[in-house]
Amino acid sequence: MSFFLNQVVIGIQLGSQYVMVALGLTLIFGILDISHFAHGHLYMLGAYLLYILTALAKVNYWLALPLCMIALALGGVIVERLVYRPLRDQPHINTFIAAIGLFLFLETLVRAVKPRAVSVSKPIDKTLSFAGFTIEVQRLIVIAGAVALVVLLHLFIKRTRMGTAIEAVAQDREGAALVGINVNRISMLTFAIATALAAAAAVLMAPLAFISPEMGSVLILKAFVIVVLGGLGSMQGAIVGGYLLGILEALAIAYVSSAYKDVFAFAVLILILAIRPTGLFKGRD
Numbered sequence: 001m002s003f004f005l006n007q008v009v010i011g012i013q014l015g016s017q018y019v020m021v022a023l024g025l026t027l028i029f030g031i032l033d034i035s036h037f038a039h040g041h042l043y044m045l046g047a048y049l050l051y052i053l054t055a056l057a058k059v060n061y062w063l064a065l066p067l068c069m070i071a072l073a074l075g076g077v078i079v080e081r082l083v084y085r086p087l088r089d090q091p092h093i094n095t096f097i098a099a100i101g102l103f104l105f106l107e108t109l110v111r112a113v114k115p116r117a118v119s120v121s122k123p124i125d126k127t128l129s130f131a132g133f134t135i136e137v138q139r140l141i142v143i144a145g146a147v148a149l150v151v152l153l154h155l156f157i158k159r160t161r162m163g164t165a166i167e168a169v170a171q172d173r174e175g176a177a178l179v180g181i182n183v184n185r186i187s188m189l190t191f192a193i194a195t196a197l198a199a200a201a202a203v204l205m206a207p208l209a210f211i212s213p214e215m216g217s218v219l220i221l222k223a224f225v226i227v228v229l230g231g232l233g234s235m236q237g238a239i240v241g242g243y244l245l246g247i248l249e250a251l252a253i254a255y256v257s258s259a260y261k262d263v264f265a266f267a268v269l270i271l272i273l274a275i276r277p278t279g280l281f282k283g284r285d
Helices: 002-032 039-056 061-087 092-113 137-159 161-171 173-178 183-208 215-230 235-255 263-275
Strands: 127-130 133-136
Touching (some): 002 039, 002 137, 002 215, 039 215, 061 092, 061 183, 127 137, 137 161, 137 235, 161 173, 215 235, 215 263, 235 263
C-alpha cells in the first residue's frame, strides 16, 4: 500500500507540472484561438534561465523563481506581439506554421549554445519518511507551488477587472472590443500569464530532472492531450485532465513499464474521446 501511495503522490507531482503548462495553453487558445506549439520550448527556456541564475550567477533558488517567471512573461509578450498578432486574421495554418517555426528556432538556438544536458541542485535536498512512505521534499514543493498558482490564477480571473476582461474576450472578441476592452492588451496579458506559468513549472521541476534542449517537445504534446482531454478552452478540464494523466502515468510506469510512459497519454486520449468526444468538460464551442 505504501508503494501505491508513493506512486500516487509522484503522479500528483507530475500532474502539477502538466496542469501549469496546460492552463497556459488553455488561456492562449481561449483568447487567441491558436495552438501554441512553442509553449513547451518557452518552458525549456525557463529551465535554462534557472540554470544560468543558480548555477552560473549563484542566485538563490527562491529568488530565481520569480525572476524566471517575470523574464518569461516578458518573453511571452514579445512572442505575442511579434509572432502571433500579425497573423491574427490569417488562416489557422499560418499560425500553426509560425508556432512550429518558433519552437524549431528556440530548440536549435539552445542546442547551439548548450548542446549537453545540465542540472540544478535541489533547494531542499531532503526526503521525508513515515510509515513506510517516502517522498522527496522537492516533489512536495512542486505540488504546493502548483496549487498556489492555480488558486491565484482562479482569484485573478474571477475577482479582478482584468480577469473579467480576459473571460469577456475569450467568449466574444468582437463584443468585448465594442464595449471598450483593449483586446491587444488582453492578448499580451494572457500570453504573459501563460508563459509565466510555464516558467514556474520549469523552475519547480528542474531540480528533479535534467535540463535539455528537447525537454519541451514531449511535454507540449502531453499538454495538448490534456487540453483536448479536459475540453478545449476549459480551465477546469485542464486541471482535472492534468492530474488524471499524471497519476495514470505514474501508476503505469510502476506497474507496467517505464519504456512506454509516453504512450499512455495518447492511449488515454483515444479512450476518453471515444467515449466523450467533447472531452471531460465541455470546452469552447
